Amino acid sequence: EVSPEFTKGLPKAELHLHIEGTLEPDLKLKLAKRNHVDIGQTTIEEVQKTYQYDDLASFLAVYYPAMNVLQHEQDFYDLAFAYLQRAAANHVRHVEIFFDPQAHTSRGIPFATVINGLHRAVVDARALNVDAALIMCFLRDFSKESARKTLLQAMAYKDKIIGVGLDSDEHNNPPLKFARQFEDAAAAGLHLTTHCDIDQKDSIEHIRQALEMMDVERLDHGTNIVEDPDLVDFVAKKKIGLTSCPLSNSFVSPEMKGKEVLALLAKNVKVSIHSDDPAYFGGYISDNYYAIANKFNLTKDQIVTLAKNSFETSWISDEKKALYL
Numbered sequence: 001e002v003s004p005e006f007t008k009g010l011p012k013a014e015l016h017l018h019i020e021g022t023l024e025p026d027l028k029l030k031l032a033k034r035n036h037v038d039i040g041q042t043t044i045e046e047v048q049k050t051y052q053y054d055d056l057a058s059f060l061a062v063y064y065p066a067m068n069v070l071q072h073e074q075d076f077y078d079l080a081f082a083y084l085q086r087a088a089a090n091h092v093r094h095v096e097i098f099f100d101p102q103a104h105t106s107r108g109i110p111f112a113t114v115i116n117g118l119h120r121a122v123v124d125a126r127a128l129n130v131d132a133a134l135i136m137c138f139l140r141d142f143s144k145e146s147a148r149k150t151l152l153q154a155m156a157y158k159d160k161i162i163g164v165g166l167d168s169d170e171h172n173n174p175p176l177k178f179a180r181q182f183e184d185a186a187a188a189g190l191h192l193t194t195h196c197d198i199d200q201k202d203s204i205e206h207i208r209q210a211l212e213m214m215d216v217e218r219l220d221h222g223t224n225i226v227e228d229p230d231l232v233d234f235v236a237k238k239k240i241g242l243t244s245c246p247l248s249n250s251f252v253s254p255e256m257k258g259k260e261v262l263a264l265l266a267k268n269v270k271v272s273i274h275s276d277d278p279a280y281f282g283g284y285i286s287d288n289y290y291a292i293a294n295k296f297n298l299t300k301d302q303i304v305t306l307a308k309n310s311f312e313t314s315w316i317s318d319e320k321k322a323l324y325l
């Protein structure tokens, strides 16, 4: 009974979206040309042929090198504004956008170039009726010293950032590695979230650290939590949001964690549906809603609950939230 038109038309909050993961092949090629960067491909088909991955590491190996085409402030603006136009078309009313400053500063792009370009697009999105904010992620496979330096750089732009997160390769990079950075970020008034990717080594231990020792407000993915009923009770009671991304999951897990999402919904956990890296995983937020709805025969009520959960666990004001709940 749930149609693509229904999932598209529903007002939604997007809470798990990496801006670098919205770099579509056509913009990638355009920026490569504009900035004279050789990416090894010259047609959309050639670019798409490089999109082969079956786990987090093989995805990241395709994902990071492509970022070389992002050189100037205008490039970051163009990337973000193109995404925000798609968000508007998908009836996304509020979006909290991840960005990875270290993926850029590590190749010589100033922090200011990244944040100023992204922020300008966030401001211009108001004209599209999209309320947007930025979440700065630390790359967890980089050192904690590098994270510290990044947090210090961010402090000059604190009013342009709503929170911090943790992404990239989770293997042997537990949340606690960044405990001090998270504590300092929280003290500076920033919200906290972290990726706990699906089916990782030490998945439950990472989830436990994030929840019990670092006081995160959301878990990105995090659906492996169903293996631990006590932690499920904890997130239900505390209204911790879990941001699941079905199409991204489908690259590494045949059932896209649909059963886990349903089990969490049944326990009144604030789980919601998002798009992760839509240019790489085959669809934007409405496509992700439709994919899980179609495969698991979700009802319209369940879809509406997922969308309400997205607003409820977002970091907008209570007054704005009330408009959507």
Ligand code: ADE
Residues within 6 Å of the ligand: 018, 021, 056, 167, 168, 169, 195, 197, 248, 276, 277
């Ligand atoms: N960076 C971009 N997408 C990611 C994901 N799904 N997990 C970890 N790091 C990421």
Ligand code: ZN
Residues within 6 Å of the ligand: 016, 018, 167, 195, 220, 276, 277
């Ligand atoms: Zn992600």
